[in-house]
Amino acid sequence: MAMLEFDNVEVFYGKVQALRGISLRVDEGEIVALLGNNGAGKTTTLSTASALVKAHSGKIAFNGADISKAQPWNVVGAGLIHVPEGRRIFSTLTVLENLQLGGYLVKDRSVVAKRIEHVYELLPLLAERRAQQGGTLSGGEQQMLAIGRGLIAGPKMLMLDEPSMGLAPLIVAQVMQVISEIRDQGTTVLLVEQNARAALKVTDRAYVIEDGVTTMEGKADDLLADPRIIDAYLGA
Amino acid sequence: MPRRTSPKRPTASVTATVCFADPKRILMVQVIWDGLFVGSFYALIALGYSMVYGIIKLLNFAHGDIYMLGAFIGFAALTSLGGIPATLSIGALLVVMLLSMVLTGGAGVLIERFAYRPLRGAPRLAVLITAVGVSFSLEYGIAAIAGPNPRAFPIRLEGNVFNIIGARISLPQIILILIAGVLMILLNFYVQKTSTGRAMRSISLDRNASLLMGINVNQVISRTFFIGSALAGAAGVMAGAYYGKIDFLMGFIIGLKAFTAAVIGGIGNIKGAMLGGLVLGFVEAFGSEWFGGQWRDVFAFAVLILFLTLRPTGILGERVTERV
Numbered sequence: 001m002a003m004l005e006f007d008n009v010e011v012f013y014g015k016v017q018a019l020r021g022i023s024l025r026v027d028e029g030e031i032v033a034l035l036g037n038n039g040a041g042k043t044t045t046l047s048t049a050s051a052l053v054k055a056h057s058g059k060i061a062f063n064g065a066d067i068s069k070a071q072p073w074n075v076v077g078a079g080l081i082h083v084p085e086g087r088r089i090f091s092t093l094t095v096l097e098n099l100q101l102g103g104y105l106v107k108d109r110s111v112v113a114k115r116i117e118h119v120y121e122l123l124p125l126l127a128e129r130r131a132q133q134g135g136t137l138s139g140g141e142q143q144m145l146a147i148g149r150g151l152i153a154g155p156k157m158l159m160l161d162e163p164s165m166g167l168a169p170l171i172v173a174q175v176m177q178v179i180s181e182i183r184d185q186g187t188t189v190l191l192v193e194q195n196a197r198a199a200l201k202v203t204d205r206a207y208v209i210e211d212g213v214t215t216m217e218g219k220a221d222d223l224l225a226d227p228r229i230i231d232a233y234l235g236a
Numbered sequence: 237m238p239r240r241t242s243p244k245r246p247t248a249s250v251t252a253t254v255c256f257a258d259p260k261r262i263l264m265v266q267v268i269w270d271g272l273f274v275g276s277f278y279a280l281i282a283l284g285y286s287m288v289y290g291i292i293k294l295l296n297f298a299h300g301d302i303y304m305l306g307a308f309i310g311f312a313a314l315t316s317l318g319g320i321p322a323t324l325s326i327g328a329l330l331v332v333m334l335l336s337m338v339l340t341g342g343a344g345v346l347i348e349r350f351a352y353r354p355l356r357g358a359p360r361l362a363v364l365i366t367a368v369g370v371s372f373s374l375e376y377g378i379a380a381i382a383g384p385n386p387r388a389f390p391i392r393l394e395g396n397v398f399n400i401i402g403a404r405i406s407l408p409q410i411i412l413i414l415i416a417g418v419l420m421i422l423l424n425f426y427v428q429k430t431s432t433g434r435a436m437r438s439i440s441l442d443r444n445a446s447l448l449m450g451i452n453v454n455q456v457i458s459r460t461f462f463i464g465s466a467l468a469g470a471a472g473v474m475a476g477a478y479y480g481k482i483d484f485l486m487g488f489i490i491g492l493k494a495f496t497a498a499v500i501g502g503i504g505n506i507k508g509a510m511l512g513g514l515v516l517g518f519v520e521a522f523g524s525e526w527f528g529g530q531w532r533d534v535f536a537f538a539v540l541i542l543f544l545t546l547r548p549t550g551i552l553g554e555r556v557t558e559r560v
């Protein structure tokens with residue numbers, strides 16, 4: 001069953017058109033990558049799904065419900081969580097407070113506490129730093145915190161925007177490891193990456209966005225062997 | 237630091253507190269107490285200024301008029317209650333203060349909803365001008381309803397004056413400082429420990445990231461206006477009961493003072509607003525003691541200008557080590 005579905009979505013920033021026709025679907029339990037060059041419209045696609053940006057036309061459905069007119073908090077409430085580009089940690093709040101904010105809409109506090117414990121198990125380095133201000137963490141630690149914070153909401157689906165950005169190769173591998181664990185535990189994942197090689201290693205399928213349009217779709221293994229992908233996104 | 241032996245120092249207030257102890261020490265205690273008293277008023281009002289600035293980066297110049305509105309709501313409520321025996325005046329004050337807090341809080345919410353929210357995303361100047369417009373509407377709205385002349389507040393807090401290490405400290409002052417202190421402790425708890433409080437802080441830092449947490453930003457902004465306005469309303473009732481006289485322009489100067497206090501502490505910072513209020517209270521108390529009461533406001537605004545030019549982030553601003 002399709003969990004997230006975009007049907008020919010267009011988005012404008014003022015007069016500038018950023019998305020010219022995005023169509024994609026992510027099925028339950030899948031991990032799907034969204035590839036594309038700088039400015040292709042990957043972030044805009046995620047922001048439109050999370051209702052930070054309004055779609056000009058087209059349809060977006062999450063678990064069958066139309067969310068193209070929803071408010072961001074309704075989207076979060078429905079279980080679609082967006083971990084933004086650049087981590088966006090609340091820098092003067094502690095690691096624990098950042099995690100608690102991830103569970104803002106969860107009514108039952110004991111559920112939030114349990115999920116925080118679970119995140120500490122998955123990402124032990126956060127447990128040691130729970131009382132530290134988020135802004136003092138290293139880039140890799142902040143990325144882990146951003147992902148952990150997204151998990152506290154109890155997502156049905158997680159959208160991750162360039163989690164490997166600015167990280168050393170070893171840390172990128174760790175982040176990818178964490179992402180595949182999250183999927184193994186039952187959360188559907190949509191992963192935006194510039195680092196196509198790292199992304200295609202952990203994903204089932206991928207879409208390619210060029211200039212605001214989804215132009216290619218395929219199984220990760222097929223794309224890794226596709227000459228057009230190799231030329232454009234994997235380096236020679 | 238000004239020299240203690242300034243020639244402008246009035247001698248009258250010194251001789252009034254003649255006692256057996258060291259006169260200099262008596263003077264200090266009295267001045268510190270006066271600063272604390274006035275400063276806690278400033279702090280209560282500065283909080284609303286700072287909270288609103290923190291969350292939507294708006295200098296709400298109508299905030300001082302909410303304080304005035306609070307005083308007039310208190311006036312109306314007490315007047316309709318009729319004569320209150322002096323022994324009950326504290327209780328009546330508390331009840332009326334609560335009522336006034338709810339109503340000024342509601343007024344703050346309405347002002348945000350109808351005057352400021354439609355302008356979200358508009359240029360700063362447009363919003364600022366709107367705030368000034370709201371300020372005038374409140375002032376002249378009240379003047380139209382209650383008349384332009386000062387009104388005598390129906391209750392006047394009276395009580396014993398204690399002589400504590402030489403300083404004259406009155407019971408009403410103690411009560412009012414206690415009320416202000418309790419309100420600030422409650423607020424601090426709310427902001428530090430509750431989920432809405434955390435959301436207020438996160439919105440101040442990053443509004444879009446807060447949306448991605450599922451925070452209904454409009455709702456949290458409304459609550460911020462409610463709380464900030466309620467605190468100003470409480471201060472208005474307290475001021476009416478203490479000074480005994482209210483008028484429709486009473487919020488103007490104190491609004492500027494609260495703004496000053498917020499800047500001193502670091503605008504947007506809640507602990508900073510409390511600290512800034514007290515610091516401003518002390519600056520004024522010591523300034524008037526050393527140079528004469530007529531210099532009080534000059535001192536306050538000189539400090540404002542000093543901070544704006546030398547340290548616009550205030551005392552507690554930008555203390556955080558941040559990686560980029």
Ligand SMILES: Nc1ncnc2c1ncn2[C@@H]1O[C@H](COP(=O)(O)OP(=O)(O)OP(=O)(O)O)[C@@H](O)[C@H]1O
Binds near residue numbers: 043
């Ligand atoms: N807030 C905005 N206002 C105006 N234009 C924007 C805004 N955000 C993005 N754009 C434009 O929309 C287009 C798509 O941007 P987007 O951020 O979605 O690209 P991206 O694929 O995420 O790029 P990157 O890989 O660099 O993150 C770009 O041309 C960009 O300039």
Ligand SMILES: [Mg+2]
Binds near residue numbers: 042043044085161
């Ligand atoms: Mg991007």
